[in-house]
Amino acid sequence: MSKLWKEFSKGLWKDLPPFKVVLGLCPVLAVTKTADNGFGMGLAVIFVLTMSNVLVSIFRKIIPPKVRIACFIVIAASLVVSVELLMQAFAYPLYQQLGIFVPLIVVNCIILGRAEAFASKNPILLSAVDGLGMGIGFTISLTLLGGIRELFGYGTLFGTRIMPEHYKPFSFMVEAPGAFVCLGLMLSAMNIFTSWQARRKGQAVLDNPGHECRSCGICSR
């Protein structure tokens, strides 16, 4: 039980994507104009990530190591196709909002990275929990980023007005430059917090996590 909790909670704080593990930036920047969109994207990623981890883990003994990446991609792609069809059926407005980024979940490094680094080596239950934790962490980050951008860019949060009437929307935040700057500031705030925490505990202060795909072995074939 404690092992399950450890794998689950890892995605919520220790390896929180995209702040601790800087992966999968495109959806993070693109769909976080509003908190709603970020949350919807996060839900889609939770589904694909958990299911792909489970499937990869089921087939981990059958998949030949040489063509494993191709197999992971096929598994992820078929799940993404089902998400696309489900979204078209039940959440069409969201599907239109997310646009091209729904099919692009398949090339999200987080999914292939978890398949390669975790699910292909661990039993089914652990992999499912790992995928769920990472997915929930990703959703929280996306919703947070979306919330901040929406709050300053439109003055609303989840569509309800928060800022006072005379607040002039800071539309920089919902355009492309705002996405980059906002994520950069949040990453640096995370770094400040991590080093403060380490210093309080008396541990060595580590360097900032770089953008290295450390949990993804695809490129180092």
Add this chain to the structure above:
Amino acid sequence: MKEYFLLFISAIFVNNIVLAQYLGNCPFIGTSKKISVAIGMGSAVVFVATMSASITWAVQEYLLDPMGLQYLQTLTFILVIASLVQFVEMFLKKAVPPLYKSLGIFLPLITTNCAVMGIAIICQREEFSFIKTVAFSFACGMGFMLALIVLSAIRERIEVSRTPKSMKGTPIALIMAGLMSLAFFAFKGMI
């Protein structure tokens, strides 16, 4: 002719694939530490994006559309791109070893580069003709390369200057990308 010129300008500057459409951000941040690496990655993307967009165009036109299998688009495209990348890697290794030496390490990275798949999907959504697809995907690749090289040049300077400790590395690169994207906004008035 004018139409193609506008397509080029709009794909490279106005709707830059990285700075305005948020595609391919992982390699944009990941491989922009050095100019030489950025040039290699950029040219690999130009090459693969053009080829994959033209092949996926043909697949969509002659395979998926006649059979009514449009819902398999995502699955087919990623498979085509993955096998194309593998094939290009093998071909370059055998036929053009010097080119393989400079581009080889970037090719596996490209499979999971959403810019390549994104360009192929945009071409389908906009319903471009074949010639237009080739021109558009080439221009988008050039836009990616331009943004990557400019950012890597900025980052080489930033590396030696004083930045706040918490900003070192990825955060400052993202903020620089934001400022670049703001600068590219100025091109919006051109067309």
